Amino acid sequence: GAVVSQHPSRVICKSGTSVKIECRSLDFQATTMFWYRQFPKKSLMLMATSNEGSKATYEQGVEKDKFLINHASLTLSTLTVTSAHPEDSSFYICSAPAPVGPYNEQFFGPGTRLTVL
Amino acid sequence: SQKIEQNSEALNIQEGKTATLTCNYTNYSPAYLQWYRQDPGRGPVFLLLIRENEKEKRKERLKVTFDTTLKQSLFHITASQPADSATYLCALSYSGTYKYIFGTGTRLKVLA
Numbered sequence: 001g002a003v004v005s006q007h008p009s010r011v012i013c014k015s016g017t018s019v020k021i022e023c024r025s026l027d028f029q030a031t032t033m034f035w036y037r038q039f040p041k042k043s044l045m046l047m048a049t050s051n052e053g054s055k056a057t058y059e060q061g062v063e064k065d066k067f068l069i070n071h072a073s074l075t076l077s078t079l080t081v082t083s084a085h086p087e088d089s090s091f092y093i094c095s096a097p098a099p100v101g102p103y104n105e106q107f108f109g110p111g112t113r114l115t116v117l
Numbered sequence: 118s119q120k121i122e123q124n125s126e127a128l129n130i131q132e133g134k135t136a137t138l139t140c141n142y143t144n145y146s147p148a149y150l151q152w153y154r155q156d157p158g159r160g161p162v163f164l165l166l167i168r169e170n171e172k173e174k175r176k177e178r179l180k181v182t183f184d185t186t187l188k189q190s191l192f193h194i195t196a197s198q199p200a201d202s203a204t205y206l207c208a209l210s211y212s213g214t215y216k217y218i219f220g221t222g223t224r225l226k227v228l229a
Binding site for chain 2: 004042093095106108
């Protein structure tokens with residue numbers, strides 16, 4: 001099946017710094033990717049839809065200036081957590097829809113564990 | 118807004134038994150319902166998709182049913198094995214969008 005990678009897998013940073021997380025579709029093109037965050041023992045919460053060549057669409061309650069998304073190419077989307085604070089500590093996961101047909105399975109990346117001190 | 122509830126936070130069953138997980142939703146029925154497996158510290162992995170006009174789907178030891186009258190999907194794992202222990206998530210999507218809404222998940226533990 002299709003593979004989605006994320007980098008880094010873990011990051012620890014100081015409060016106030018910015019952190020960039022990359023999401024790549026390795027063997028297929030993805031004009032759309034999704035970014036989720038997940039708290040311990042909680043479900044995935046959709047943060048935003050990343051669109052290649054246009055602005056990301058953010059879910060209600062997600063700060064656009066806080067979580068910057070750039071879909072630079074058909075295989076790469078980046079999420080930058082700006083001026084990170086301890087409450088931003090979470091598990092961030094990206095996904096991309098299967099390349100064949102709409103509404104099929106989504107391929108998820110392995111996730112990035114962000115810890116803000 | 119749409120709410121999705123999965124039967125219990127945790128479910129323990131004996132090896133060899135059939136595990137049955139439920140996914141209930143409110144409001145209008147989705148066009149697509151999917152089930153995913155998630156292991157600790159990892160991203161979810163797709164298992165099965167069922168469409169609103171389908172009643173049942175099977176894949177090896179897995180079976181999914183979809184009842185739009187009850188607004189419920191059931192996910193069965195037959196002949197369960199300890200390796201099936203994981204968190205299982207259901208996800209709903211609607212026509213015209215790629216977006217999925219995820220349930221809170223059920224943590225399944227299969228006891229040897």
